[in-house]
Amino acid sequence: MRQWNIKPPILMCRQHLLGEHFEIHKAVGCVNKKRSLKGYIKSGFLEFSTLRVRHDELAREMKRRGMNHKSPLPEFNCKMEGRVDVDKSVRELLQRCSRCRERFDKYKTILETSGEVNFNAEIVTASLKPTSQVLSQEN
Numbered sequence: 003m004r005q006w007n008i009k010p011p012i013l014m015c016r017q018h019l020l021g022e023h024f025e026i027h028k029a030v031g032c033v034n035k036k037r038s039l040k041g042y043i044k045s046g047f048l049e050f051s052t053l054r055v056r057h058d059e060l061a062r063e064m065k066r067r068g069m070n071h072k073s074p075l076p077e078f079n080c081k082m083e084g085r086v087d088v089d090k091s092v093r094e095l096l097q098r099c100s101r102c103r104e105r106f107d108k109y110k111t112i113l114e115t116s117g118e119v120n121f122n123a124e125i126v127t128a129s130l131k132p133t134s135q136v137l138s139q140e141n
Contacts, residue, residue: 003029003039004047006095007056007086011063012109015101019067023060026053030078043084050080 003025011019029048032039042048049056054075061071096103 003042005029005049005053005056005086006091007049007052007088008092008095009059010113011060013102013105013113014095015099015105016067018095018099018102019060019063023057023064026057026060027073027075029053030076033078033080034076039082043082046085046087046090048084049086050082050084053078
């Protein structure tokens with residue numbers, strides 16, 4: 003389970019947008035079934051204090067892209083905190099997925115000037131491999 007927590011979600015490809023949405027539902031299901039998520043929290047993959055807000059952001063982005071969203075997030079009560087390192091998440095996602103990297107390259111200038119991002123784009127960009135290397139890794 004993983005919460006990328008990248009804002010705004012317009013930067014994520016369809017696969018990662020839908021994947022994070024699914025995994026938020028999965029995390030809430032685990033909490034409601036009293037299953038342990040300590041490993042995910044310790045690894046920095048889940049941030050329970052933002053799950054509901056994040057779910058709603060992803061749902062809005064899904065609708066904006068013309069997708070259906072018919073899965074409201076169930077109520078849950080979790081006392082665990084957790085913290086996602088968003089700069090690390092962005093770097094990892096952009097190194098791993100050429101489609102997310104293309105979206106990042108397309109929207110980053112607009113987003114940097116608007117102040118809508120929740121990560122340090124300068125630091126993330128400086129540590130990235132060239133787009134051509136990301137594309138060649140997938141083949």
